[in-house]
Amino acid sequence: MKFLKLTLIILFTISVASCSSDDDSSNPSSANISGIWQGESFDYTGTSTTEILGESITTSFVGETENINYTLTFSENPNEVIADGSYDVILTTTLEGQTTTQTVPGIDFLNSGSWELDGNTLTFIVDGEASEATIETLTDNLLVLVISDTQEINQQGVTASTMIDAVLTFTR
Structure with a gap:
């Protein structure tokens, strides 16, 4: 359960740091991103390796997401982002050949x-x-953010390293 909480904390931190990249133009403008974006999906994969007392345990x-009910609102002058809402995650983990879903x-x-x-x-x-994101796609009606991040936590002799790849999709 502690591992799950650690993973969720890391995933939340990464979602704050969202990466995004633009396929439709090489230099998206702030005018294109301004407005209200409705969350459509936030799907991710990754691995987490925990080292304790010389033992290493890797979990994929x-x-x-489901029951998605969140928005991001980007405004200019000043550049503010307002996040609102929540979602549920169907989390499937595999540890030593055993897969669980919750x-x-x-x-x-x-x-x-x-x-x-x-x-x-x-x-x-x-x-x-500050958290950087890369915009994969930015059009009048579609915003796709891609995240690739690694987080490491050292606490009381335990090291946990998590690598994650995520795609967040928004529409308006």
Whole structure:
């Protein structure tokens, strides 16, 4: 259960740091991103390796969202992003050949903050911490953000490293 909580904390941190990249143009403009975006999906895969007392345990995971009810609202001057809503995750983990699936309900999407756009790099600044995202697609009606991130936590002799690849899709 502690491993699941650690994984969920890492996933939330990464969702705050969302990466995004633009396939439709090489330099998206802030005018294209301004407005209200409805969350359609937030699916991810990854691995988590925990080392304790010289033993290493690797877990793979897949998260698929359902009951999605969240929006991101981007405004300019000042560049603010307002996040609202939550979603459920169907989390499938595999550890030492054993696969388990559970539903994690009511996950808040992202804290509100500010944003900056530089080329395809979208930076969220939430509670003083910056997180970069790459825009894969940005059109009048579609925003696709791609995340590839690694997080490491060292606590009381335990090291946990999580690598995640995620795709967030929004429409308006």
